């Protein structure tokens with residue numbers, strides 16, 4: 131297996147992009163990525179997208195994306211793992227390069243979510259749950275995570291303030307991110323007084339509906355070192371895990387086994403422990419999700435995610451910064467793009483290019499991108515080579 | 516010997532008071548309550564309809580009967596609010612009970628008489644030996660037009676009876692039907708609310724048919740009003756059944772358990788069957804019960820039942836009518852009631 | 864168009880039929896073809912009691928399409944007496960008065976419909992086990 135490095139990253143600003151189509155967004159992010167890489171050589175393309183069919187009526191992205199990118203005849207595939215589709219695209223591109231099948235592999239994550247009504251978007255997102263045994267009963271994603279929040283509060287005494295602080299912290303980081311959809315600060319009070327969506331989660335506990343795309347170009351570490359002016363960032367660990375699609379079928383609903391497996395596999399491959407890592411980009415689709423994830427990843431002990439957030443452990447200047455980009459919460463959550471955007475942020479940090487949100491001496495980072503209520507999870511460990 | 520081997524009922528938890536409806540239409544609640552002997556009525560939740568009430572009542576009936584539902588050979592659901600105009604409610608009930616596929620089923624409609632029609636047919640089928648067990652359900656979520664007199668009474672509920680030939684809780688003594696073509700109440704195809712003949716629904720309709728059926732079955736059985744421990748007449752309001760009962764020589768102790776309308780409303784196809792269930796909840800063994808339904812259009816089915824020793828043994832296997840009527844009640848204001856009954860125009 | 868799908872699921876939705884592994888005797892709802900615990904592929908049908916206690920829940924205030932008439936409504940994960948957990952709505956109660964650990968039983972209710980003229984979908988829902 132060959133060592134893999136990231137030679138290009140490309141983002142577009144996330145938001146309600148009324149004037150941009152699915153294909154425009156893919157192409158813009160990819161062109162930004164090529165510009166960053168200093169090359170547009172691509173041997174294969176992997177598109178991560180959750181539900182272009184339901185969101186825009188367009189499938190067959192393995193033709194659309196190479197076509198509009200001016201890369202006709204390039205092998206392409208589209209991968210889907212709900213909100214982890216982006217992470218899965220990067221993983222697939224990694225395997226292309228590591229295996230020797232491709233020397234240059236492009237991973238593009240995309241979701242165009244605002245071409246449909248909020249109701250239709252909610253329906254599309256709910257397909258990531260067990261359609262016949264969860265969504266059928268009128269549960270939404272905020273509802274599934276709300277049940278996790280309630281269980282976490284019941285078991286560990288997690289408080290409303292602690293949940294709100296996740297949003298406060300991530301919005302504070304998002305203010306510093308030029309690509310963020312919501313680059314404004316929020317207070318605990320604003321979060322706790324926002325509209326109740328599904329008890330105990332309120333509007334500002336939820337990541338938004340977002341249009342966006344992100345792209346990364348991967349090649350071998352040797353090739354990257356030959357080419358690059360930037361510090362070379364390698365992907366030294368990849369891990370994926372899966373779990374039951376329905377939350378109710380887990381032996382312990384607060385144990386996110388897919389995340390546990392993905393993190394452990396990625397760290398093992400990189401030969402690292404979580405304590406060796408400098409920061410994390412995690413899947414904070416809801417405030418409670420970040421608390422659950424930092425616990426499962428071992429950044430804090432079980433049940434300590436809330437207090438740790440209040441104590442500032444995961445803040446930009448804390449001992450273990452989590453979501454320096456602003457996370458899905460403030461940066462926005464175009465579902466298929468989020469996992470790729472996490473990689474873009476990690477690369478910016480490791481190159482030392484993250485501007486006002488730069489973490490001092492960041493040498494290694496981990497990304498965690500999950501689907502549904504934790505039915506699938508993809509993690510990557512990135513290091514400066 | 517054939518008769519009832521199990522029974523069950525279902526009442527929605529929501530209620531609306533006569534005062535609350537009267538307030539909206541500028542009517543006099545005191546006069547209405549006195550005139551109709553009616554205080555409040557049940558209202559189905561948005562997730563309840565004739566099929567759900569029927570299934571939940573039937574499950575309790577099967578529980579009390581203590582039988583394997585796969586042995587039910589016939590299922591009849593009487594209602595004037597079947598959820599589909601075309602597509603049986605009986606298939607939903609049979610499937611939910613686990614009675615499919617060797618089961619005969621039909622949906623019946625005869626205004627407020629459809630429930631006892633099912634009972635009539637079910638009893639005869641068991642008597643003929645055509646099926647081992649037969650289920651009859653009367654269930655409705657009836658609607659009166661906003662502001663109409665019927666809006667104060669049209670309510671929701673269901674009663675289900677499993678009929679069999681052994682382990683009876685109430686033996687069928689006899690039946691009699693009384694029917695003429697009398698257009699006192701109807702709802703045309705595609706019409707949302709029914710229309711009625713006002714005072715014409717009284718004397719030539721309700722009173723004539725109930726009286727006719729009672730006299731016919733008394734003649735046939737050689738029984739007289741004082742022979743019955745209990746009697747239940749169809750109860751479109753709390754006044755009609757009492758007037759007719761008194762006129763025919765029945766007394767308050769005979770109808771006290773079966774008269775549910777003052778706090779339940781008129782559950783249409785469920786009305787007199789639910790009165791029978793409430794009476795079975797209280798009756799002792801070896802007691803005679805007279806049940807007479809009435810359906811506009813118009814007709815009455817009369818039944819005489821005699822309770823058995825098994826009745827007190829099985830009645831606690833499922834909730835009693837009184838408990839369903841008095842527990843977990845939630846009163847609605849007219850706005851929520853209008854929303855629940857889909858009386859508010861919304862975009863499609 | 865949900866007709867075939869709903870029809871196919873009706874043993875589960877109407878009667879709560881589950882699968883019990885013939886080898887390790889674990890119960891799965893909905894039924895499966897392979898036991899995730901022991902790998903066995905033989906199952907017997909068992910009907911669930913529908914009785915259990917509330918494990919965790921939420922109150923949906925912003926409802927998805929098809930459910931807006933019911934909001935606010937509670938959805939929870941119920942631990943059945945058989946030892947398995949299933950998700951369902953909790954109806955016939957004030958959602959704000961629910962507590963984790965509450966005893967629940969199941970009833971047959973309307974889930975939603977495909978518009979005013981379309982098919983009606985029925986299923987189990989849970990209600991407080993208050994003896995009615």
Ligand SMILES: [Zn+2]
Nearest residue numbers: 884887898901
């Ligand atoms: Zn097994």
